[in-house]
Amino acid sequence: MDSVMPEVDAESAARLRRVVVRLARTLNGSAAAEGLTPTQASVLATIGFRGPLQPAALADVEEVNPTMISRIVSKLDDQGLIRRLPHPDDQRAVLVEATTAGQETSARIRQARTEVVTGLLHNLSPTYARAVLDALPALEAMAGLGSDT
Template sequence: MQAEPTGSADPACTYLPSAALGGPLSHALARVARLHRIAAGRLLRGLGLYPGQEFVMMCLWDAGPVRQAELIKAVDLDPSTVTKMLQRLEQAGHVRRRPDPDDRRAVLVEATDDSCALHSDVRRAWTDLEGHTLAGLEPAEREELARLLAKVEANLCREAGDCPTPR
């Protein structure tokens, strides 16, 4: 079976596998998401974070102490993945876990005071990532891309049927 070129001059981006011929935009979106995660990972590695941990920290910085079960829902990841993330973040001194005084079976998770410096570093990393990701796009193109991605996200949320509730 033959794949078709996508029209780009870069050989890495010209190959469209035959199985993806019915979904070239989905294929492109998957490639972009993968590359975005790699770029984010490089920026976060310099802060001592693994990809995904910044989302846990963002949630904790904005929400304050939350039950671990609520945090798992908020970041929409597998509970074992979040538990491992929290173990690493706790070892690094960025989070603290303690029993919930209202329900001793539940665990409260909160960002530590020491993580405040990390907050500004993560914000700067995401600003840099945004700049690299959208380089060459005009402000109107950026707005249009954000609008279109919101529509795509809404479609996928309806399909998945389990999208997190916006805060």
Template structure:
């Protein structure tokens, strides 16, 4: 396979090259989704709720890096579609907890299947050696993410 970039020589070079590659790949994988009317913001919020278990709207807004009024609109749309439910907060009566519904989990699973299928199809085009390198790179990236 032809090299698209020269070998990084410093940690800064590697950081820039890796960050750009991750961003491009993430953008492309995000585009591989089933046809539907769920926006990227709604899907991102649903994903955060699924990964975190249950969150307050404020916690969700912080995770998604949006203002609370914006998150209120996103959560409202997800709730209208039956993808999340609001429950009373167990210790603070002024707050609610957001949790995914079974339908929300099913929609998320469809998106995950579509994304994984797209990526798998493209990874199959690589040789075994390149796939091994990517597998090792993924392990290293997980290690960096945990530190």
């Protein structure tokens, strides 16, 4: 493997940024189809995957300020997608967990996003589709999701 960092020109960085933003917008439509903002969908998915958890921990995971998390939790609770539970060790605190409806909504969003990505890959030439799939480890590392080797 070549260990020399390649030069990244401004145009290449801008092209990558545009691609990431466009793909994010495309995928975010799945949340909107469920009546959620992308941030609400992300919070719901985190609660479903990691919950029950305290709102402060949720804010840390989502990298959203506590005031915003409070609003999102209230909205998701009002929609019946999550519920608040008393904290077993601290009567002043609460935990949040996904309801069955919340789990189902989150699953539909994930499925819709997977279908979007699958469709986008099928619309590429085999060479480009393979190049995207081969780039997954690097993209995961770039997003902090995988190994950076």
